Amino acid sequence: MTSTLPDLVPDAGAAAPGPQRREQTAAALRELRRYGEPGAPAISLPPDAFALPEIYELERERVFGRSWVLVAHADQLAQPGDYVSLTVAGELVLVARHTDGSLYGMSPICRHRMMPVVEAGAGNTTSFTCPYHLWRYGLDGKLVGATFMKGNPAFDPKNCRLPGFAVEQWHGFVFVNLDADAEPLAPHLARISADMTNYLLDEMVQVGSWVEEWGCNWKIAVENAHENYHVMGFHPETLQPSTPGGADPDVRADSSWATVLRVPFTEPVEPMVLPLNEEERQSLYGLFVFPTASLAAFGDQVIWLSFLPLAIDRTEVRGGILMPAALIEGADLDEVRRQSEGYAGMINAEDQRGLEAVQRAVGSRFAGRGHLSPKEPGVRVFYENLAHSLFR
Ligand code: FES
Ligand SMILES: [Fe+2]
Structure with a gap:
């Protein structure tokens, strides 16, 4: 069959995948699904599994949005106030050791207007102060102070906290799951x-x-x-x-x-x-x-x-x-x-x-x-x- 000229026009990209790209993604997904079926072929992944933005987006949601991800060893979070801040497939992740000894996992995105309350890296602190308008959060992610907010009756500081993630420590290895209700690891x-x-x-x-x-x-x-x-x-x-x-x-x-x-x-x-x-x-x-x-x-x-x-x-x-x-x-x-x-x-x-x-x-x-x-x-x-x- 000969191609018509419009068939050869490339798609606009990830923002607007055309029918060809959708079919290409569907084909890659069909191949990926086969690995979970009996008698799966002993062959490597389709190259599209590494290259298509649509596949990466699905992984962000379905794999990294609900899996246990190793982020640190407990020695990096040994003392109360120790924290590690990083990115997991585009999501900001903060893990902190509370003064009560437990670990808290949370999104460091401020509940006011989205400023990350901490930069990527590691350190020790008593609380996380948002650099933008100085709202302050405890090591468990709960809001402990918000400047000049008393005049807004709709704002309830008691129910304001950074979104929590599930955290597990296994023989010193610290795992985080973005799904707060994840089954234990x-x-x-x-x-x-x-x-x-x-x-x-x-x-x-x-x-x-x-x-x-x-x-x-x-x-x-x-x-x-x-x-x-x-x-x-x-x-x-x-x-x-x-x-x-x-x-x-x-x-x-x-x-x-x-x-x-x-x-x-x-x-x-x-x-x-x-x-x-x-x-x-x-x-x-x-x-x-x-x-x-x-x-x-x-x-x-x-x-x-x-x-x-x-x-x-x-x-x-x-x-x-x-x-x-x-x-x-x-x-x-x-x-x-x-x-x-x-x-x-x-x-x-x-x-x-x-x-x-x-x-x-x-x-x-x-x-x-x-x-x-x-x-x-x-x-x-x-x-x-x-x-x-x-x-x-
Ligand atoms: S964005 Fe954090 S205090 Fe305003
Ligand atoms: Fe190697």
Whole structure:
């Protein structure tokens, strides 16, 4: 069939998707839905899943609007008044430690005229004062003062508060769910908690941390974290000698939110402090909490990463490195920090460089889907969870 000239006219863009673009989006969604069905194909995501703004908008609403997202380690929120402020797929998120010891998650958008009451970052405070007209909110998000508002009888300061999010702390990892009524996360992680007993997660301290920006779609970063197959390509000198890309991983999906990946080491890693059993000495454990959290436990260390979308083609990578308190007792903590952040930074830079190159291809007319290797079963689980999350 020959195309008529109007058929070739491009659509106006995300603001006004034409019929072709709507069909393209519908086709991508049909393919994404298939990953949740029995006998789903072992092939990579359609390139449109990374490139279409309509898909990203759906993810913002259906995935990030109602999933548990790892935002920090509790050591970053140890003292009353400590807070972390960040963005999750376009939504501003604030988590603060109250003087009563509990954590509060909230949107930092002022209830007066929308000024964010705090900038992105971290710090310690007794309250959050909006920089615009100085309304003040407590660590729990409740309004504690509003200047020159007594003359407006319609305004009820007692019922004024920042919108709350659900927060959960799991063995020191702080998760936020924008859906304040979300089902709790902990039951999904019960089996993993039992598996991780010997890693003594509650006794670990964060010795280093980082916040980076990678120029790729969040799913490019997350699918990469779900497989060890790429280690021979991206990490030939750093990770390939200890956990080769050709090793056969075991994968276990505990629920649509929690996945475990075990990768055998070339040589057992002897812990100095942790009471690891034989299998733990011989394995790297990857733990994934859909959509963004990735934890790797090996020997005496745990590295966590969370891949938070900033835009369709940009991802904030937050993470940290944990060690048992007994291991670093008496050590020069600045030196431990320098070394651990240096090591993690080197690996992260290897992934970032590679994944940004992948991102440059997603909009190409020649980009396509590929068959997955038996060495990347975790990627299939991620796709399945993505389908579940989008279409539940
Ligand atoms: S916008 Fe916050 S006090 Fe006016
Ligand atoms: Fe990697």
